[in-house]
Amino acid sequence: MSDSSASSLATFLSRHSRLFVLTGAGMSTDSGIPDYRDQQGAWKRSPPMTHQTFMHSDIARRRYWARSLVGFQALSEARPGRAHRALATLERGGRIEQLVTQNVDGLHQRAGSRRVIDLHGQADVVRCMHCGATQMRHAVHAALARINPHWTGQEASVGPDGDADLAHDDFGDFSLLSCARCGDGIFKPDVVFFGDSVPRSRVDAAFAALEGADAMLVVGSSLMVYSGYRFARRAAELGKPMACINMGRTRADALFSLKVEASAGETLDAALRTMATPPAGEVVSQAPAART
Ligand SMILES: [Zn+2]
Structure with missing residues (x-):
């Protein structure tokens, strides 16, 4: 990944x-x-x-x-x-x-x-x-x-x-x-x-x-079964909109706007970490001024 x-x-x-x-x-x-x-x-x-x-x-x-x-x-x-x-x-x-x-x-x-x-x-x-x-x-x-x-x-x-x-x-x-x-x-x-x-x-x-959903996420399925x-x-x-994380091809590959061919655990973990990290340049908290 x-x-x-x-x-x-x-x-x-x-x-x-x-x-x-x-x-x-x-x-x-x-x-x-x-x-x-x-x-x-x-x-x-x-x-x-x-x-x-x-x-x-x-x-x-x-x-x-x-x-x-x-x-x-x-x-x-x-x-x-x-x-x-x-x-x-x-x-x-x-x-x-x-x-x-x-x-x-x-x-x-x-x-x-x-x-x-x-x-x-x-x-x-x-x-x-x-x-x-x-x-x-x-x-x-x-x-x-x-x-x-x-x-x-x-x-x-x-x-x-x-x-x-x-x-x-x-x-x-x-x-x-x-x-x-x-x-x-x-x-x-x-x-x-x-x-x-x-x-x-x-x-x-x-x-x-x-x-009622606003998007679909497929994880670890080839969707070969109806x-x-x-x-x-x-x-x-x-x-x-549809995204998929799966090792290998699926029956719905043509329908996905995003397809990740990698381990589901690693990919989801990395995505969650990215979501938790503020974008570069954004100041979250001011570091306390060093005492002199
Ligand atoms: Zn019986």
């Missing part, structure tokens, strides 16, 4: 005091959670589980929960990074109308952001797809660990949704839980999987906030 990109971003942030911020997986890489896509916007790992596969394949669910038992631990231990803290600081300064995140890691809230819409849900809640009963994910994992003791304690590389690559390829002996309330449900993390749609109420709330891209498209239709 160059000094000029930090100061261009600082200028953008100073001009617009009611920001609509959209964040994606690139936010959380500083927190040790990898993102999905490379510089060209292609998948870095095997594509994530789709809603249809999860709902229709018993073996896919066994594989998902076995991998998640290992991978989710890393997700739940992640801490907010510089970019999360910088956005929380901007919100405290009254500059954020709405923050919409595609991430399911809850790190914005842990950094202190309050005006957050979790577009794709939060990964720490599990829902029965038959009766709708919800429970906390750590309780589900504890129960799964009790009935699958030989599956715990493995090392694996982890994906942004808590999925993990295990050396195993036979998941047939991984036992699943049945719902204590209806006895008949499929347990699924209460998040929007690829191939599923975001609940209408969340989308409407985000669109309404975008209408669920996020639609907000960039609407902002362009509404004539809102």
Whole structure:
């Protein structure tokens, strides 16, 4: 990141005091959670589980929960990074109308952001797809660990949704839980999987906030998925100025008046420092005269 990109971003942030911020997986890489896509916007790992596969394949669910038992631990231990803290600081300064995140890691809230819409849900809640009963994910994992003791304690590389690559390829002996309330449900993390749609109420709330905002800032998202891209498209239709901090190309590159290809944490920190520093030549306070 160059000094000029930090100061261009600082200028953008100073001009617009009611920001609509959209964040994606690139936010959380500083927190040790990898993102999905490379510089060209292609998948870095095997594509994530789709809603249809999860709902229709018993073996896919066994594989998902076995991998998640290992991978989710890393997700739940992640801490907010510089970019999360910088956005929380901007919100405290009254500059954020709405923050919409595609991430399911809850790190914005842990950094202190309050005006957050979790577009794709939060990964720490599990829902029965038959009766709708919800429970906390750590309780589900504890129960799964009790009935699958030989599956715990493995090392694996982890994906942004808590999925993990295990050396195993036979998941047939991984036992699943049945719902204590209806006895008949499929347990699924209460998040929007690829191939599923975001609940209408969340989308409407985000669109309404975008209408009231005076600019849009995209942080750490390639916008390859329509669920996020639609907000960039609407902002362009509404004539809102748009800026983006993302490593690599995005689907909306043509729409941005400012694009910074650098680490989100470093860039936001540098922009906040620039905003806090008075322009050269301005006298802030008189130094006390030296005594003689
Ligand atoms: Zn149930």
